[in-house]
Amino acid sequence: MVKPRFTTKIFLSYIIIVLLISISFAVFSTITLKKYYIKNIEERLSINTTLVGELLHKKTPSLDRDIKKLGRKIGERITIIDKTGRVLADSEKDPYFMENHALRPEVRMALKEGVGKSIRFSRTLGVDMFYLAIPSGDGRVVRLSVPLTEIKTAIHGLRCMFLSVIFISCIFLLLVAFIISRTIGRPISSIAETAEDIARGDLKKRVNVSSEDEIGRLAISFNKMAEELGSRIDAITREKNLLETVLHGIADGVFVTDKNGKMILTNPGFERIFPRTVGRYYYEVIRNDEINFLIEKALNSGIQESKEVSLYLPDEKIFQIYAAPIRDKKEITGACTVMLDITNLKKLERMRIDFVANVSHELRTPLTAIQGAIETLKRGALKKQSATEFVDIIERQTTRLGSLINDLLDLSGIESKERKMEFEEIDARDMVQRVYANFKRTAKKKSQEFCLDLPEEPVILGADPEKIEQAIANLVDNAIKFTPDRGEVILSLNTSKERVRIEVKDTGPGIAPDDIPRIFERFYRVDKARSRKLGGTGLGLSIVKHIVEAHNGKVGVESQPGKGSKFIITLSRR
Template sequence: MILRSRLFVRLFLAIFGLVTVATIATAVFAHAWRESPDLSSQLVQWVVVVWVVAAVAAALVVRSVVVPLAELTRAARAIESGDYGDRVPVRSDDDVGDLARSLNQISGELGERLSQLRERDERQAAVLGGMSEGVVAVDRTQRVLFANTAAGKMFGFLPPSAVERPLLEVIREHTLQEAVAEVLRTRKPKRIEMAWQLDAPRVLAVQITPLPRSVDVGAVIVLHDNTELRRLETIRQEFIANVSHELKTPLSSIMAYTETLQDGAVNDHTIRDQFLQRIAEQGARLNALIQDMLSLARIETAQQPFEIVPLEVGPVIHRSMDDYAQHAEAKSIELKIEGDEPVLRASADEEGLRTICNNLIDNAVKYTPEGGRVVVSWRREADTVRIEVADNGPGIPRSDVSRVFERFYRVDKARSRELGSTGLGLSIVKHLVQSFAGQVGVESQPGQGCRFWVELPAAE
């Protein structure tokens, strides 16, 4: 193997040649010295010169090997320190040159692969960091290997500070820790749901998956916030229960009156007329409920077309007040307009604005006691038109104010049904106002009445 080395052949020939030349020169000079003793000092000088030249030539030969080896050593240390951009000059075509070319190629490939790995890690970090789901990776001892931003927000910790810390120390939840321990023990995925409260109560769906043995024997924890899903599920269940109850009450009354009539009461004109009147009232209540439900469904699903145009607010409010003037007069309620009725325009759909005003005025008239007062006003505020409907009724308890715009929510359920309320009017108002890019709210003090307000974008 060594005989095929070009470096060995070159060095061998160079050194062998130098030694041979020096030896021959020494022998020649020795022979000449024996033949001519008078030339001894001169011959010694020539011998010294020959050996000095040989030594210098040998040093140059050794340097031709040592310098490339030193450069190779420097390049190897640069690679060890992570500098893959350094290159070794290729000074020959021998073994050292081949080694230099190989080292340069290895350095380039390592640099390229490291760059690819960094880019891949950065992409993975960006993907994991941008996920809405929390991701936490742990090793076999449940020490955190990685945590993304979403996980940090869910549990209130900084992801970089969680690395190498025990999972239970980072997320103080024994249910999660026990589930991870089970996955690490059985090597089988597990899914759980747990409650967690940081700034607000949350419901988290947790998927725990063991890492492949070729990677690690730890596990990956993926956390999804199901709070909104559970809230919507609760709303759906409450909605079904409320609809069932709202439909059941008038249907039960209609069926009871009908059965009584069928059992012979139809022959009694007084009872018959009274029961037929009740059946008509309950039918009208059912019809109003179904119409409100259909309207709300169309608004929520954006199936109801709106023609949003600059619309003069005053005439719409006047027509709504005219619709409820007789009802207010029957209860001796003062229904009045407050202010100078400026000509203001808002961006809205005319029929939608009429529905908003009707529901707010109807709600105020219904819940204001006899002899009370309902005041309607509107004015310009910055870039909005603000419509207010105020009454001096019983008001709304503080605990109920935030829920009055929910479907079927009633502060006084018994009185609301007695007044014929479907429980959907304010919810329809809220969704209509949102469809017009506006806002709606209520201000109330128990015993001092309510003030419902709507703000719509102003139009020139």
């Protein structure tokens, strides 16, 4: 439904006022005029009634004829009634056929009060009449009456004149009202339209000030208000953008709930864990009693707390949960919760603990062997022929210690980036060929079939040849160690337009699926006893991973228990 404009309301108000005044004036004038005419008629009838009464005092043989003659002369109806109500004479009708008038109100009033008058419908003549009755003094009543047609005609003429004047006046007044309403309504409509534009987002819209009256001052105040509103909205927008930037920049999950527990704000970090959550209650989204308890305490008691919580999403994730109340003055209006993902920190901490334990163990084993050999030699075995055996033990364990220390230094240098990669363009075939040549004899000792698969065309690659060769050598060394005698090891090089793929495939025992995610961790061994027996330090695959990642490449493994393993290095050619 379209609502009327302010200008229309003003104009309609003027119309109503003009109509009310005009109608009131017409009604008042009609009533006044009617009273005026009736008063004149009453005075005229009163005079004529007195004259007729004087006529009755004269004895005339034909009263009815004289009354009819007099009635025609004065233009009024004359009726003579005795005290019993019988009509003695009438100027309009034959008194013989007229009914008794004793109960007529004007007759009764005249006999009682001396003058009687009434306005009523005459059943005899069939029109509205004005009656005036006066006693004549001899027991008779003289009644004169005139029809009200004269009054109605006069009033009708006056009413037509009034209506004409009112109509012309209304047109004039309505024209004036329209001009006034437009004059008042135009600036107000301009203010309303500007307000609507501002509500739609056009904060630069302003009202044109064209007067210095109240409306002009209103327009000036409105423009100042719009400027202040624009400044505050700009400030709020900047703060909102800053808040959104900060929230989007936080990798961890952050969400805000209102005082009822409904989520009203989340960041992408939280949406990655729990998508589509805004508008829902926190306990519907997070099905964890420990987290919900922290939020509940923040909302109900205003207590800020943190707790370490594990969630399965579906893999286990460890979060440090911080829940704090949001206050408006002293009232708690909501809660802000931060879910800090510390899974990697916990993993690193566990790796650090394992690393220290593994290093300690790896160092203690050869040192124990060396210490035992030295003690044996000190007891007298130095002069015996068996001294050579203990010296060999010391030599082997010293070599093992040297390998462990060298691997640790290499791994530390790669991780800390202290040892920068020296990239150069090389033919990957030459590098793979050198690794094959270095391990060919070792594979032959175990009667293994060691195969090499190279493309015919040169494979130009930007890499540090020494480090990539070390990574390939570690994979081949592991393959030969863990592949049983008369097994098969295949070293291959494949290439595409964008990438180089180096594969080392063996027919060894394979790797269980549970061990694959941790296979590249430092000191992690699938079969610890066998690894130590074969002389491994547990750092080879970790070194491979860090070298490849330093080249922006990837290393992976495909394996099934009992069917062997395939390690794959993928490098970019650029």
